[in-house]
Amino acid sequence: MEFCPTCGMLLQIERASQGRRCRLFCPTCPYVCTISNKADHLTTLLPFSSISCLPMVIKHNLVKKELEHIFSGADSMKFAPRTAATCPRCHHGEAFFRQMQIRSADEPMTTFYRCCNERCNYEWRDD
Template sequence: MEFCDECGSMMKTDGDVWVCGSCGYEKARDADKEADMTSTAEREDSEVVDMSDVDDAEIGPTTTVICPECGHDRARYEMKQIRSADESETRFFTCVECGHKWREDDH
């Protein structure tokens, strides 16, 4: 990934130059520098992981929270950053009883 020296926007490749989509600034591509970059297109597809034999206690932390689907009072949770970095993380819950999934700001 390359960023514009003029405006800081992300640049895209166009042949042998990087071009800024915001201000139009161009700069030559550097093959040595690009060799160190990682492309998401180069990653191998991940395989499906079979979790059927994994004990619930090994999956993640649990907390006391009421499931809106079945009323059970325990759920696994995980935190994810889904907004910009200056926003707080969102907590996602999965009921240990019925498997219902919801997020903290849904109710």
């Protein structure tokens, strides 16, 4: 089985017709990969109904994306919205906040706060 490097869908086989070779195509995007009989590249065997096996040339190496951390690091609350909340440590009247569903779906969301006072930066949560 081969998958589309663009969208990840399972590639389908288009049989040879009118001088065109067999090829794999993606049903959701315009990606097309022709099947070649050259054995000088890395080949894998692709089962086909009328032919026992077709060698297929794989010419692409997929590059993994770097993942971004969503709620970690010093800048995790940099672009978070602000609200009027009193810090339990320094009693500053404004805090950054974010909400997450950390318990079951029938429970309310948990709100995480971080004090806007740069000297304090205390974090607390409200269940």
